[in-house]
Amino acid sequence: MNTRKKKQGYWLTLLPLYLFTIVFVGAPLVYVVVLSFLQRAETWGVTGQFTLQNYRQIFQPVYLQTFVDSLKLAFLSTALITLIGYPFGYFMAKLSPKGKKRMTLALMIPFWTNSLIRLYGWIIIFRANGPLDQLLIALRIVDQPLKLLYTYPAVVVGMVYALLQFMIFAVYSSAEKMDWSLVEAARDLGASPITAFFTVTLKQTLPGLLSGIILTFIPSMGLFFIADILGGNKVVLVGSLIQDQLVKAHNTPFAAALAVVLMLMTTLLIALYRKIAGGKELEGLV
Amino acid sequence: MKKLLAFALAGSMAATLFTGCSSAASQPESKGELNLFTWMGMFPDEVLKGFEEETGITVNYSNFDTDETMLQKLIQAEGGSYDLIIADDYIIQTAIEQGLVAELDKSKLSNLGNVNPIYQGQFFDPEDAYTVPYGAGVQTIVYDPNTVNVEINGYADLWDAALQDNLAIIGNYRVINGMALKVMGESYNTTDVATIQAAGEKLLELAPNIRLIKDENLQDDLLSGEVGAAVMYTSQVTLAKLANPDLKVVFPEEGIGLGIMAQFIPAKAPNADAAYQFIDYILQPEIAKQCFEHLGYYCTNQAADELIEEEYREFLTLPEGFSADATEMIAPISAEAEEAHVQVWTEFKNACGQ
Amino acid sequence: MKRKKIRPSHLFLALVLALMYLPILLLVIYSFNESKISSVWGGFSLKWYQQLLADEKMFEALANSILLGISSSVCAAIIGTLGAFGMSKVQSRANTAVEYLATLPIMIPEIILAMVFLAFFSLLGLPFGMTTLILGHTAFCIPYIFMLVKARLVGMDPSLTEAAKDLGASEVRVFFDITLPLITPAIASGMVLSFAMSFDDVLISLFVTGVNVNTLPILVYTQIKTGVTPEINALCTLMLAATLLLVLVSAWLGREKQHSIETKGE
Numbered sequence: 001m002n003t004r005k006k007k008q009g010y011w012l013t014l015l016p017l018y019l020f021t022i023v024f025v026g027a028p029l030v031y032v033v034v035l036s037f038l039q040r041a042e043t044w045g046v047t048g049q050f051t052l053q054n055y056r057q058i059f060q061p062v063y064l065q066t067f068v069d070s071l072k073l074a075f076l077s078t079a080l081i082t083l084i085g086y087p088f089g090y091f092m093a094k095l096s097p098k099g100k101k102r103m104t105l106a107l108m109i110p111f112w113t114n115s116l117i118r119l120y121g122w123i124i125i126f127r128a129n130g131p132l133d134q135l136l137i138a139l140r141i142v143d144q145p146l147k148l149l150y151t152y153p154a155v156v157v158g159m160v161y162a163l164l165q166f167m168i169f170a171v172y173s174s175a176e177k178m179d180w181s182l183v184e185a186a187r188d189l190g191a192s193p194i195t196a197f198f199t200v201t202l203k204q205t206l207p208g209l210l211s212g213i214i215l216t217f218i219p220s221m222g223l224f225f226i227a228d229i230l231g232g233n234k235v236v237l238v239g240s241l242i243q244d245q246l247v248k249a250h251n252t253p254f255a256a257a258l259a260v261v262l263m264l265m266t267t268l269l270i271a272l273y274r275k276i277a278g279g280k281e282l283e284g285l286v
Numbered sequence: 287m288k289k290l291l292a293f294a295l296a297g298s299m300a301a302t303l304f305t306g307c308s309s310a311a312s313q314p315e316s317k318g319e320l321n322l323f324t325w326m327g328m329f330p331d332e333v334l335k336g337f338e339e340e341t342g343i344t345v346n347y348s349n350f351d352t353d354e355t356m357l358q359k360l361i362q363a364e365g366g367s368y369d370l371i372i373a374d375d376y377i378i379q380t381a382i383e384q385g386l387v388a389e390l391d392k393s394k395l396s397n398l399g400n401v402n403p404i405y406q407g408q409f410f411d412p413e414d415a416y417t418v419p420y421g422a423g424v425q426t427i428v429y430d431p432n433t434v435n436v437e438i439n440g441y442a443d444l445w446d447a448a449l450q451d452n453l454a455i456i457g458n459y460r461v462i463n464g465m466a467l468k469v470m471g472e473s474y475n476t477t478d479v480a481t482i483q484a485a486g487e488k489l490l491e492l493a494p495n496i497r498l499i500k501d502e503n504l505q506d507d508l509l510s511g512e513v514g515a516a517v518m519y520t521s522q523v524t525l526a527k528l529a530n531p532d533l534k535v536v537f538p539e540e541g542i543g544l545g546i547m548a549q550f551i552p553a554k555a556p557n558a559d560a561a562y563q564f565i566d567y568i569l570q571p572e573i574a575k576q577c578f579e580h581l582g583y584y585c586t587n588q589a590a591d592e593l594i595e596e597e598y599r600e601f602l603t604l605p606e607g608f609s610a611d612a613t614e615m616i617a618p619i620s621a622e623a624e625e626a627h628v629q630v631w632t633e634f635k636n637a638c639g640q
Numbered sequence: 641m642k643r644k645k646i647r648p649s650h651l652f653l654a655l656v657l658a659l660m661y662l663p664i665l666l667l668v669i670y671s672f673n674e675s676k677i678s679s680v681w682g683g684f685s686l687k688w689y690q691q692l693l694a695d696e697k698m699f700e701a702l703a704n705s706i707l708l709g710i711s712s713s714v715c716a717a718i719i720g721t722l723g724a725f726g727m728s729k730v731q732s733r734a735n736t737a738v739e740y741l742a743t744l745p746i747m748i749p750e751i752i753l754a755m756v757f758l759a760f761f762s763l764l765g766l767p768f769g770m771t772t773l774i775l776g777h778t779a780f781c782i783p784y785i786f787m788l789v790k791a792r793l794v795g796m797d798p799s800l801t802e803a804a805k806d807l808g809a810s811e812v813r814v815f816f817d818i819t820l821p822l823i824t825p826a827i828a829s830g831m832v833l834s835f836a837m838s839f840d841d842v843l844i845s846l847f848v849t850g851v852n853v854n855t856l857p858i859l860v861y862t863q864i865k866t867g868v869t870p871e872i873n874a875l876c877t878l879m880l881a882a883t884l885l886l887v888l889v890s891a892w893l894g895r896e897k898q899h900s901i902e903t904k905g906e
Contacts (some may be wrong), residue, residue, distance in 0.1 A: 010729040017723025028756035091649040111836035114878040121663025150498045157417045169829040208793040222749045232498025234639035326862035346852040349862035360760040
C-alpha cells in the first residue's frame with residue numbers, strides 16, 4: 001500500500017468534521033463578527049452602516065466590571081471543579097471494570113433531569129429554614145438561618161454542580177489508559193508517592209485535565225442562568241449581559257461585539273494556559 | 287457562496303441519512319389547522335379541546351420564551367407559518383411597523399363588543415385595527431404585613447431601610463427603572479437620557495433592599511418567606527394571593543403601569559379563518575371566564591367580569607373606582623434612551639450583588 | 641480476588657456522588673408535594689402525577705427530546721471521532737484552525753448561536769423542525785466528543801497499531817479492531833455528555849424548531865408567563881425511575897456475559 005493512498009484515506013475521515021465545522025460554525029462566526037461592526041437600527045435589527053461604537057462601548061466601566069466578575073467566577077469554579085473532579089476521575093479509573101461501568105451510569109443519571117429542576121433542588125437546600133439551615137442549627141454550628149440562597153457561595157456551588165461531570169469524564173478517559181507500571185517503576189526507584197504523582201501520573205493525565213479545564217472554564221463564562229437562579233440575578237455575567245442586550249434592549253450589534261470579545265478572551269486564556277501547562281506532547285490539543 | 291450552500295446541503299443531507307428521520311418538519315396545510323404561537327400554559331386544556339370539538343380544527347400549540355424570540359421567528363417566516371400569535375403590547379407595535387401583522391376583518395368577530403374599552407385604543411394599536419386584547423397586567427406591589435413592619439402605599443416606600451435584603455423584583459428593567467422614574471414624578475417613556483441616569487442614581491439607593499431579581503415563579507419566594515415584599519407579574523400576584531390571602535396588594539400611588547397581551551394574525555397566516563374562529567370563540571363570556579381564571583391576568587372581557595368566581599374576582603377585575611387616567615403603558619423608546627436604561631440596569635444589578 | 645477493604649478513595653467517590661444526588665433526591669420528594677410552591681412542603685399528594693399522565697403534549701415532547709438527543713449525539717460521535725482520529729494521523733496546518741472552530745460552539749454564548757442558526761437555516765431554505773434541530777444540536781455536541789476522543793488518542797501506544805499493520809491488517813481493519821475499542825470509553829463519555837447537553841438545551845431548540853415540534857425544555861421554559869408547575873418534577877422522577885429500571889434490567893441481562901469477560905480479564 002502506498003503512503004499517498006493512506007494519507008487520502010485519513011483525509012477522508014477528516015472530511016465530515018471539516019465540512020460540518022466550516023458550514024455550521026465558521027459561517028455563523030463570520031456573521032457574528034460582521035454584525036459586531038454594524039450599527040443598530042432604532043427599534044429592531046441593524047443598519048448596514050460600519051461602526052466601531054459597539055467595541056468602544058465595552059470599555060465603559062460598568063461593562064468592564066462585568067467581564068472581571070465573569071472571569072473571577074469562572075476561575076473560582078474551575079479551580080474548585082479541578083480540586084474535586086480530578087481526584088474523582090483518577091480514583092474512578094482505578095475501580096474494577098464493573099465499578100467503572102456503574103460509576104459512569106451513576107454520573108449519567110442526574111443528567112436525565114432538567115437542569116433547571118436540578119437547581120430547584122439546591123434552592124430547597126439553601127432556602128431559609130431549609131434542610132441545610134436546620135442541620136447547621138441542630139449541630140449548633142450557627143444559631144439562626146443563614147440566608148444562603150441568592151448569595152455568591154450558592155452560585156459557586158451551582159456552577160461546580162453543573163460542570164463537575166465534564167472534568168470527571170475528561171480526567172477519567174485519560175487516566176483510564178494510563179500506564180500504571182510507570183508509577184510502580186518510579187516508586188520502586190524510591191520516589192515518594194507525591195513525587196511519583198507529579199512526575200508520572202500528572203504528566204500522563206495532563207491531556208485529560210486540560211480538556212477538562214477547557215470543557216468547564218469555557219461554559220462557566222456563559223452559564224449565567226445559574227447565577228440568575230441561585231444568585232438571585234445579582235451577579236452580572238457577560239452571558240446575562242449579552243442576553244439582556246439581545247432580548248431586552250434589542251441591541252444585536254453590541255451583543256455580537258460582547259460575544260466576540262468573550263471568545264477572544266477565552267481563546268487567549270486557553271492559549272496562555274496551554275503554554276504554561278503544556279509540554280511538547282500536548283501539541284495539537286485544542 | 288454557492289459552494290458553501292452546496293456544502294451545507296450535503297451536510298444536512300448527510301445528517302438526515304445518519305439519523306434516518308427528519309419527517310416531522312413540515313406538515314400539509316389543511317383547512318382544519320390552527321398554528322397558535324404563544325407562551326406555554328396560556329389556555330386551559332378544556333378551552334382548547336372545546337374549540338377543537340366545536341370546529342373540527344386541530345390546534346398546533348407552539349411556544350416561545352420571550353417576545354423577542356417570537357418576533358425573530360416571525361421575521362424569518364416573513365409573517366407566515368403561524369396563524370395566531372399572542373404577545374406583549376410593545377413587541378406588537380414593532381411587528382406592525384415591520385408589516386408582519388394582518389389588519390383585522392371585524393365582520394368575522396361577532397363577539398368583539400365584549401372587550402373592555404379600557405384595554406383598547408392603546409399606543410400599540412390606537413385604532414384597534416390589528417389586535418384583540420387577551421390578558422392584562424397591572425403593576426402592583428405585594429407584601430406580607432406579618433413580616434414587613436412598614437406600611438407600603440407606593441413605590442417610594444420600597445426604599446425604606448426596614449426592607450433591607452427583603453425585596454424581590456422581576457427582571458424587566460423598564461418596569462424596575464420605571465419605579466424610580468415614577469418616584470421622581472417622571473413618565474415611564476421619557477427619552478431624556480439625563481432623567482434616566484438620575485433615576486439610575488435613585489435606583490442605586492434601592493440596591494441594599496434587593497434580595498433577588500427573578501422572572502419565573504417569583505411568588506414562591508414571597509410565599510416561602512424568603513422575602514417580605516415583591517414587585518411581580520400579575521399572574522404571580524394572583525397565585526400568591528390565592529395561596530396566602532393575608533398578603534397585601536398595593537396599587538402604587540405614584541401611578542400604575544399597565545401591560546396588555548394581545549392577539550394578532552400574522553400578515554401571511556396560512557389559516558387566517560381558523561384564527562378568526564378562535565378569537566371569536568374565546569371572546570364568548572363563558573369561555574373567557576375559564577381562560578382568565580386559568581391565566582391569572584386581568585380580564586379584558588367585560589362581559590365575563592360578572593361570571594368570574596368570587597375567589598378570583600379581586601385579582602382578575604379592576605377595583606371599584608379604578609381610573610384609566612392613572613395608568614401608563616410602557617412603550618418602545620429611542621435607541622439612545624433604551625441604551626441608557628440598560629446601562630442603569632446593569633449598574634443597579636452590580637450594586638445589588640455587592 | 642475481591643478485597644472488601646474500604647479505601648479513602650472510595651469514601652471520596654461516595655461522598656461526591658452523594659452530594660450530586662442530594663438535589664435529585666429532593667426533587668423526587670417534592671414531586672409528591674401537594675403545594676404548588678416549589679420549595680415549601682404542603683403534604684403528600686399524587687396530583688402532579690395525575691396531571692402529568694393526562695398531558696399528552698408532555699410525552700410527545702419527551703419523545704422528541706429523546707429522539708433529538710440520540711440523533712445528535714450519534715451524528716456528533718461519528719463526525720467528532722472520525723475527525724479526532726484523522727487529525728492524529730494527518731499533520732496539517734488546517735487542522736489547528738478547524739479544531740479551534742469545532743470547539744467554538746461551546747465558547748459562543750448559546751443565544752448568539754441560536755439567532756445565527758435561525759438566520760442561517762432560513763437562508764438555506766431548510767424547513768424548520770427535527771432536521772434543523774438535529775443540525776443545531778450536532779454542532780454543539782461535536783466539541784464534547786472531539787475533545788474527549790482526542791485526549792484519549794494523544795500518547796496512545798502506537799506500537800499496537802504498528803504491530804497489527806506489520807501483520808498485514810488493512811488500515812480499516814486496524815481502526816475497527818484496535819483503535820476503536822481503545823477509544824470507545826471516550827466516545828461513550830462524550831455521547832453521554834452530548835445527549836445530556838442536547839436533552840437540556842432550550843435556546844437553540846426554541847429558535848430552530850418548527851411549528852409543531854416541541855422538546856421538553858421548550859415546554860418547561862416557555863411557562864415563564866404563567867408559572868412552572870411541579871408537573872415537571874413528576875416527569876423527571878418518572879424518567880429517573882425508567883432509567884434506573886433500564887439500568888437494572890440491562891445489568892441483570894448482561895450479568896452472565898460480564899462475568900465471563902471479567903474472569904477472562906483477570
